Each structure stands twice: as C-alpha cells, then as structure tokens.
Amino acid sequence: MSLRKKINPDKNDIEVCVGDVITKGKNSVKLLKYIQKHNIKSILGNHEDKLVRYLEHEKSEKKNPILLDDDERSIIEKLDDEDIKYLKDMPLFLQFKNIIVLHGGIQNHHNLNNLTKKEKSKILRMRYLDSEHNFITYGKEDKNSIFWADIYDGNQGFIIYGHQWFKEVKKNNHTLGIDTGCVYGNKLSAVVFEEMNKDNFTIYEEQCHN
Numbered sequence: 001m002s003l004r005k006k007i008n009p010d011k012n013d014i015e016v017c018v019g020d021v022i023t024k025g026k027n028s029v030k031l032l033k034y035i036q037k038h039n040i041k042s043i044l045g046n047h048e049d050k051l052v053r054y055l056e057h058e059k060s061e062k063k064n065p066i067l068l069d070d071d072e073r074s075i076i077e078k079l080d081d082e083d084i085k086y087l088k089d090m091p092l093f094l095q096f097k098n099i100i101v102l103h104g105g106i107q108n109h110h111n112l113n114n115l116t117k118k119e120k121s122k123i124l125r126m127r128y129l130d131s132e133h134n135f136i137t138y139g140k141e142d143k144n145s146i147f148w149a150d151i152y153d154g155n156q157g158f159i160i161y162g163h164q165w166f167k168e169v170k171k172n173n174h175t176l177g178i179d180t181g182c183v184y185g186n187k188l189s190a191v192v193f194e195e196m197n198k199d200n201f202t203i204y205e206e207q208c209h210n
C-alpha cells in the first residue's frame, strides 16, 4: 500500500503483480482481496498454481495428491467464490505491446503462444539452467548453472518476472527481475512504464520492515 502511494497510479494505469501474491506473509487473503478491490491484475505464480491444482483435485473422489502446509490450508479455508475465481483466472502471462509479465522465466526456444503443459509448468518455476541450457529443478543448481535471464535473447519480448529474489532489481538487456525479497526483510519493487515503452521506465521501491 505504501509503494502504491509513492507511485500514485491513476485509473487509466494498468497494475500487474508478478505472481506469488499469496503464501508470502501473514496477510495472503487480505492481499488477495485488496488487489481485487483495486482492480489490480496478477499473473499466475507457482504458489497460486499449487492452490488452484489442489482445488481442482478436490472435485474428484480420489485422494488429493497435493499436500498443503498449514499456511496454505488456512488460506484455502478463507477463500470465497470470488477469490477462487480470481485465482483460477490468473493468466500464465500478460502482454502489453512488447512487454510481457510472467512469473519464473522462459528459454529461447519457447513460444509463449504455443506452449506444452510441461513448458507452462517450467515457466512458473524457472530459475537456473545447466551448461547445455536444460531446466534445473530448485535446489539442484551449482556454480556452472546459468540464470535464465542472463542468456534470454529477447525473441518473445521484454520480460518482467518474479520468482527469484535479488537484493536489487535485476536488469538484463531483455528482462527485469523485480522480486526484491520484501518477505525476507529486503524491499518491495515496482517498475512503471510510460506508454508501454520498454525503454521508458522508472523503478519504485519501498523498504520492508519486520
């Protein structure tokens, strides 16, 4: 809320979160209601994806294969139909002219308009690639691993992403990583584009406390 105060968006602005708006603090449901109330969009993060998949499995008679932690369970209990619809409607990515917002990352051979189920799952979770540019699962990276944005060639557009946090906004030629670890006591960051021009942006930041 204090970061939005600094930015002072007007009603013609489009506000977009980079996903994982829930399970990253004590006020997940409050935040979910806040962004709906203020007409803020969010693309899908892996944390929303997990809850949405859990809810899908709940419709079946079979035992739910997705295990929730205490926080996730308490969130699910508090969601109303509108919250669930908002979560289920979160898109994998949003595109504004040449600017694309997605959660994790992409590889140079990905085509955002023609993705397999497996590729969609990777886009939500991508961090590091190995020396042959293969996806590495979380925790398996080593000193030879390559962060996806460091080799992305821009063929799908200029990408704004979250998922991996950095002390400062991570700037590459064709990407901006704007998760700056608010929940870990660092700061919350936003990038504001003028006229949807990828070369005309300002970064706003708010130090997080506690």
Ligand SMILES: [Mn+2]
Residues within 6 Å of the ligand: 020, 045, 046, 047, 103, 124, 162, 163, 164
């Ligand atoms: Mn994530």
